[in-house]
Amino acid sequence: MALAATGGGAAFSATNAPAVQTDADLTTARLLAAMLQSARGVISAHQDEINDPARGDKHLTGDVVLKEATARFQTQTGTDVATIDPTSYAGRLLHAQMDSIVEVMDANQATINQEGIGFKGFIPATFARLVNEAFERRVGNEARIKVTAPPQLVRNRQSRPDAWEIATIDGRFETKDWPKGELFAEVTGEGADRRVRVAVPEYYSQSCLSCHGAPQGELDITGYPREGAALGDLGGVISIQLLPQ
Numbered sequence: 001m002a003l004a005a006t007g008g009g010a011a012f013s014a015t016n017a018p019a020v021q022t023d024a025d026l027t028t029a030r031l032l033a034a035m036l037q038s039a040r041g042v043i044s045a046h047q048d049e050i051n052d053p054a055r056g057d058k059h060l061t062g063d064v065v066l067k068e069a070t071a072r073f074q075t076q077t078g079t080d081v082a083t084i085d086p087t088s089y090a091g092r093l094l095h096a097q098m099d100s101i102v103e104v105m106d107a108n109q110a111t112i113n114q115e116g117i118g119f120k121g122f123i124p125a126t127f128a129r130l131v132n133e134a135f136e137r138r139v140g141n142e143a144r145i146k147v148t149a150p151p152q153l154v155r156n157r158q159s160r161p162d163a164w165e166i167a168t169i170d171g172r173f174e175t176k177d178w179p180k181g182e183l184f185a186e187v188t189g190e191g192a193d194r195r196v197r198v199a200v201p202e203y204y205s206q207s208c209l210s211c212h213g214a215p216q217g218e219l220d221i222t223g224y225p226r227e228g229a230a231l232g233d234l235g236g237v238i239s240i241q242l243l244p245q
Contacts, residue, residue: 062102
């Protein structure tokens with residue numbers, strides 16, 4: 001599955017966000033969300049290859065996936081990752097995220113390259129969760145990234161939305177007046193718990209519907225019942241927490 005952003009800068013505009021977070025905060029969130037989407041898109045594009053039981057080495061190493069992901073990232077954002085200062089807050093987080101992509105791919109080579117097995121469970125959602133977990137191990141309390149969804153769509157308990165995410169989904173993303181693709185951001189907490197929270201809505205693309213579309217209730221390849229979703233429905237949220245800059 002590759003949930004769709006709405007493309008380019010418009011996917012991450014923040015005209016309705018409160019004016020308490022800085023442009024730097026939003027830029028950092030945009031970069032992290034775009035890199036995660038780009039890497040996840042690579043895994044989605046290679047699903048047939050990954051699940052081919054007749055093939056052994058797929059040559060999908062961490063370096064290969066990162067190269068494809070950074071190319072997608074540049075297409076989506078218009079930014080060459082090499083131009084981002086690696087010593088800046090955004091640069092340090094982005095490089096930690098890229099290192100996490102490589103780590104996850106290299107750690108799962110035995111699964112990806114196993115012959116005689118078709119569906120291997122290494123789907124985009126699993127990949128994204130593993131990358132986010134590796135990222136958190138690298139950066140500690142400097143940042144956090146999670147892919148969540150409306151509660152009724154969550155398949156993995158670790159991805160359940162918290163109270164802020166539920167309020168954002170219900171009070172903004174699922175309202176008829178919310179501009180499709182518009183992110184929401186605000187500063188929450190006090191003192192050491194103060195964070196910039198950013199939520200980026202994502203929508204079901206055509207590739208998602210093989211697992212999440214109709215007929216509702218029928219089991220998909222992963223063994224979960226399909227949600228009966230339609231193209232363009234809200235399917236997930238990239239939830240990001242940052243230290244205010």
